[in-house]
Amino acid sequence: AQSVAQPEDQVNVAEGNPLTVKCTYSVSGNPYLFWYVQYPNRGLQFLLKYITGDNLVKGSYGFEAEFNKSQTSFHLKKPSALVSDSALYFCAVSTMIYNQGGKLIFGQGTELSVKP
Amino acid sequence: DAEITQSPRHKITETGRQVTLACHQTWNHNNMFWYRQDLGHGLRLIHYSYGVHDTNKGEVSDGYSVSRSNTEDLPLTLESAASSQTSVYFCASSELGGLGTEAFFGQGTRLTVV
Numbered sequence A: 001a002q003s004v005a006q007p008e009d010q011v012n013v014a015e016g017n018p019l020t021v022k023c024t025y026s027v028s029g030n031p032y033l034f035w036y037v038q039y040p041n042r043g044l045q046f047l048l049k050y051i052t053g054d055n056l057v058k059g060s061y062g063f064e065a066e067f068n069k070s071q072t073s074f075h076l077k078k079p080s081a082l083v084s085d086s087a088l089y090f091c092a093v094s095t096m097i098y099n100q101g102g103k104l105i106f107g108q109g110t111e112l113s114v115k116p
Numbered sequence B: 001d002a003e004i005t006q007s008p009r010h011k012i013t014e015t016g017r018q019v020t021l022a023c024h025q026t027w028n029h030n031n032m033f034w035y036r037q038d039l040g041h042g043l044r045l046i047h048y049s050y051g052v053h054d055t056n057k058g059e060v061s062d063g064y065s066v067s068r069s070n071t072e073d074l075p076l077t078l079e080s081a082a083s084s085q086t087s088v089y090f091c092a093s094s095e096l097g098g099l100g101t102e103a104f105f106g107q108g109t110r111l112t113v114v
Helices: none
Strands: A003-005 A010-014 A019-021 A024-026 A033-038 A044-050 A056-058 A064-068 A073-078 A087-094 A104-106 A110-115 B004-007 B010-013 B019-025 B031-038 B042-051 B054-057 B064-066 B076-078 B087-094 B109-113
Touching: A003 A087, A003 A104, A010 A019, A019 A110, A024 A073, A033 A064, A033 A073, A044 A056, A044 A064, A073 A087, A104 B042, B004 B087, B010 B019, B019 B031, B019 B087, B019 B109, B042 B064
Parallel strands: A010 A110, B010 B109
Antiparallel strands: A003 A024, A019 A073, A033 A044, A033 A087, A056 A064, A064 A073, A087 A104, A087 A110, B004 B019, B019 B076, B031 B042, B031 B087, B042 B054, B064 B076, B087 B109
């Protein structure tokens, strides 16, 4: 069965410092991985995805994610954090059933707090 | 602009009542999904649909039902609301596509069952 784990409930970072939000996955076959962000009282917004190709994926708002097959990880990164990046971040993996695109399995979420 | 809207945004209901949460998308997406969000669990899939008249059960479907009579709408019905169904509910939609297709989410409905 596929699963996603986000080992940290909360990450605290000072503004201007680099940030990393961790995600590990378990799938049979090639993974299709996603990051979403949820701001307070809002829905989830798509940040980026990995399907195939370059292990470093660039997304919205200056975020990027590094896919590591040997470590089964897909960590979200940003070189310089902003206070406005404070939000809840979700890692997700797509179901491996063909033609069932959009059906996602989510991690439990990581609360990112960026302090001035 | 195309969008996905949920209504109501907040709802308080009593145990045992039937409740319907609306979801309407103007993306013309074939795929629609309902998730619930609970602390410590992330989002869990309740029901989903890959087209008109198609519905499927997700991970936590007990006590919920959906119907798809057109492309734009996927209402979620709680047949007899229970306190365990107090949660935030998100509707999402995506294009008919492969495994790398991202989903677009509504703003959510906060449901409280008292």
